[in-house]
Amino acid sequence: MKSKRKQITLIYIVISLFMAILCHKFLVYYALKTELFYYSFVKDIFFILFTGVIFNYILSKNESRNVSILKKMQFTNEEIKESNEKYDIVSKATSDTIWDWRIQEDYITWNRGIENVFGYKQQDVGMTSKWWFDKIHPEDSIRMSVKLYSFIEQKTEKWQDQYRFRCADGTYKYVLDRGFLLKDENGKAVRMIGAIQDISKQKAEEQRLKLLETVITQSKDSILITEANSIDGKIPRIVYVNPAFSKMSGYESDEILGQSPNVFKGPNSDSEALKKVLKAIREEKECLIETISYSKDKKEYWVRFSMIPIFNSEGVLSHWISIQQDITEEKKLETEKEHLIRELTQNNKDLKQFSYITSHNLRAPLSNLMGLLNLIEDISIENPELEEILSGFYKSTNLLNETINDLVKVIIIKDNPSIQKEMVTLSEVFENVFGQLSFQIEIHKPIIKLKLDKVPLLNTNKAYIESILLNLLTNSIKYKSENRKLKISITAEQIDQRVFLTFTDNGIGIDLERNADKVFGLYQRFHNYPDSKGLGLYLVKSQVETMGGTISVESEVNKGTSFIITFKN
Amino acid sequence: MLEQILCIDDDPITLMLSKKVIARSGFSDEIITAQNGEEALSYFNTLKYSKEQPVKKPQLIFLDLNMPVMGGWEFLDHFTLSDYDEFNSINVIVLSSTINPEDLAKAKKYPIILDFLSKPITLQMIEYLKNKIEL
Numbered sequence: 172m173k174s175k176r177k178q179i180t181l182i183y184i185v186i187s188l189f190m191a192i193l194c195h196k197f198l199v200y201y202a203l204k205t206e207l208f209y210y211s212f213v214k215d216i217f218f219i220l221f222t223g224v225i226f227n228y229i230l231s232k233n234e235s236r237n238v239s240i241l242k243k244m245q246f247t248n249e250e251i252k253e254s255n256e257k258y259d260i261v262s263k264a265t266s267d268t269i270w271d272w273r274i275q276e277d278y279i280t281w282n283r284g285i286e287n288v289f290g291y292k293q294q295d296v297g298m299t300s301k302w303w304f305d306k307i308h309p310e311d312s313i314r315m316s317v318k319l320y321s322f323i324e325q326k327t328e329k330w331q332d333q334y335r336f337r338c339a340d341g342t343y344k345y346v347l348d349r350g351f352l353l354k355d356e357n358g359k360a361v362r363m364i365g366a367i368q369d370i371s372k373q374k375a376e377e378q379r380l381k382l383l384e385t386v387i388t389q390s391k392d393s394i395l396i397t398e399a400n401s402i403d404g405k406i407p408r409i410v411y412v413n414p415a416f417s418k419m420s421g422y423e424s425d426e427i428l429g430q431s432p433n434v435f436k437g438p439n440s441d442s443e444a445l446k447k448v449l450k451a452i453r454e455e456k457e458c459l460i461e462t463i464s465y466s467k468d469k470k471e472y473w474v475r476f477s478m479i480p481i482f483n484s485e486g487v488l489s490h491w492i493s494i495q496q497d498i499t500e501e502k503k504l505e506t507e508k509e510h511l512i513r514e515l516t517q518n519n520k521d522l523k524q525f526s527y528i529t530s531h532n533l534r535a536p537l538s539n540l541m542g543l544l545n546l547i548e549d550i551s552i553e554n555p556e557l558e559e560i561l562s563g564f565y566k567s568t569n570l571l572n573e574t575i576n577d578l579v580k581v582i583i584i585k586d587n588p589s590i591q592k593e594m595v596t597l598s599e600v601f602e603n604v605f606g607q608l609s610f611q612i613e614i615h616k617p618i619i620k621l622k623l624d625k626v627p628l629l630n631t632n633k634a635y636i637e638s639i640l641l642n643l644l645t646n647s648i649k650y651k652s653e654n655r656k657l658k659i660s661i662t663a664e665q666i667d668q669r670v671f672l673t674f675t676d677n678g679i680g681i682d683l684e685r686n687a688d689k690v691f692g693l694y695q696r697f698h699n700y701p702d703s704k705g706l707g708l709y710l711v712k713s714q715v716e717t718m719g720g721t722i723s724v725e726s727e728v729n730k731g732t733s734f735i736i737t738f739k740n
Numbered sequence: 741m742l743e744q745i746l747c748i749d750d751d752p753i754t755l756m757l758s759k760k761v762i763a764r765s766g767f768s769d770e771i772i773t774a775q776n777g778e779e780a781l782s783y784f785n786t787l788k789y790s791k792e793q794p795v796k797k798p799q800l801i802f803l804d805l806n807m808p809v810m811g812g813w814e815f816l817d818h819f820t821l822s823d824y825d826e827f828n829s830i831n832v833i834v835l836s837s838t839i840n841p842e843d844l845a846k847a848k849k850y851p852i853i854l855d856f857l858s859k860p861i862t863l864q865m866i867e868y869l870k871n872k873i874e875l
Binding site: 527530531532534535536537538539541542543545546549579582583586 | 751753754757760761764806836837838839840841858859860861862863
């Protein structure tokens with residue numbers, strides 16, 4: 172640089188000198204007076220040399236200024252380079268997607284986030300703002316662009332917005348986009364740089380929390396949240412109540428926050444229940460009580476009130492959640508139900524007494540008749556007509572006696588809902604029953620198949636099971652078919668906790684299509700047999716049910732009948 | 741054979757029947773009757789304060805439960821008190837038409853009750869009782 176400056180100075184001097192010499196020669200040749208020309212020439216040479224020195228000085232000043240400017244520029248350049256490098260590093264390191272929009276040219280560049288986060292390959296990414304706006308969810312697009320352009324117009328420095336941005340695979344991601352404007356010297360927006368943050372997870376969580384929150388806000392049960400610890404021996408202070416609570420208690424949220432739920436207590440509240448709550452609070456255990464509570468206008472209502480301790484991740488109690496239900500109606504129904512049960516029990520008791528008295532009063536004169544007829548038996552009667560009359564008398568009285576005894580049996584079975592059970596051996600039961608029927612078995616000689624080995628023992632009432640089997644066997648014999656030999660098969664099976672007793676015969680059967688609902692009814696007869704009273708199956712069913720079992724029937728006319736009895740064993 | 745039996749029942753036919761059956765079976769020499777518990781108690785009172793001691797007293801009582809004025813249970817409650825100490829070695833047979841299981845359960849609480857039988861009284865019943873009291 173220095174040499175250049177000197178060079179310029181030298182050229183100036185040489186050219187000036189050349190010009191001076193040329194002028195001098197010219198003047199010497201053409202002018203008349205030449206004596207002063209040499210002075211003038213010398214003066215020119217001095218002048219030239221002097222201006223050359225000054226010129227050189229000015230140049231050197233200028234040069235040093237230029238050098239400092241250059242240095243400054245170099246420094247700035249370094250800074251810009253460094254800052255650019257930083258920007259590159261940050262844009263690579265951040266999970267945000269960074270965009271840079273030159274507004275006038277409508278030219279946008281994106282960092283790698285557009286691929287990493289949204290899946291767009293570099294070659295698929297458009298260079299205009301249209302490409303960007305096209306990717307915004309239609310529902311968000313208008314709102315977002317209105318906001319964005321009004322921001323650019325107003326030229327405030329910062330902008331942020333949330334919208335859904337479409338990924339390469341067509342799905343949408345919730346994003347938070349934040350940007351700032353770069354302005355030129357006239358304050359005109361020229362460039363905008365922004366960062367898009369994927370907030371899908373936060374948004375999903377937010378929506379999940381919102382949904383969960385609706386459980387509390389929409390719940391029909393009252394929910395309140397209290398602090399962890401009580402300061403004055405009361406229930407800890409309320410920090411939140413839901414709308415259902417306000418509806419139930421009449422207290423608005425702001426009226427009740429900071430108070431203890433003790434304010435719901437009143438003269439008829441159950442103080443024992445309250446003590447239970449306070450104990451549970453001391454022990455940090457959950458509890459459930461029912462008590463009368465008082466609303467803001469001192470109205471009583473029954474409430475089912477639970478306190479559940481909430482612990483933080485360190486296992487330290489942080490809050491209590493209390494769920495309350497208005498059970499006034501339930502309590503009312505309960506009281507009504509109790510009243511009804513009491514009434515029914517009393518009625519039932521009265522009816523039972525009535526049936527005992529009635530049967531006693533029927534039986535008393537009947538037993539006299541029986542006794543008197545027994546006495547007549549030993550007296551010889553001469554008159555044949557009287558003998559016939561007395562015989563009719565005897566038969567009718569016996570029939571009446573049997574009927575009344577049967578009815579008495581029914582009354583007694585019905586009155587014994589919890590009869591005593593014992594372990595009985597089924598084969599023994601059958602032996603007893605066959606023993607009682609030995610006379611009829613001897614006459615009809617039925618083929619009886621017994622398969623009881625799967626259930627050797629049955630927990631039941633011995634008298635009842637004998638009576639049941641006796642009735643069924645008697646029926647089979649009574650209603651056997653005249654055309655074939657009577658076959659009876661009895662099997663016992665156990666499935667889980669249940670015993671199935673199946674009793675099948677090949678008798679005349681019952682027409683179930685017509686009589687299905689009458690088979691086990693009282694005084695229902697399906698065959699006009701003289702000694703059939705329509706009581707046996709009624710008794711069987713009563714006895715089975717008294718022992719907690721069930722009985723069902725399958726039958727086909729002229730094929731046979733099956734009874735299936737189920738007991739819990 | 742017993743010397744004396746007391747039948748307590750409000751029904752005259754039952755009493756007549758009892759008399760006849762007992763007579764026929766030769767169970768007892770004498771049969772006396774009372775229409776209810778109170779009448780029976782007053783009979784025992786007369787026996788207790790009778791001048792001719794020792795008196796003949798019943799060896800067995802047939803007792804009905806449902807009777808007007810004083811029923812069987814009330815009679816037993818009085819009869820088992822110390823007032824009737826000298827009589828309460830007498831066996832009582834409840835003879836009733838009741839089917840109320842409560843009565844049966846109650847009968848078990850009175851040691852004085854030897855048996856609880858259902859009406860009517862029959863010759864077989866007497867035979868059974870004869871065996872029971874080992875006559």
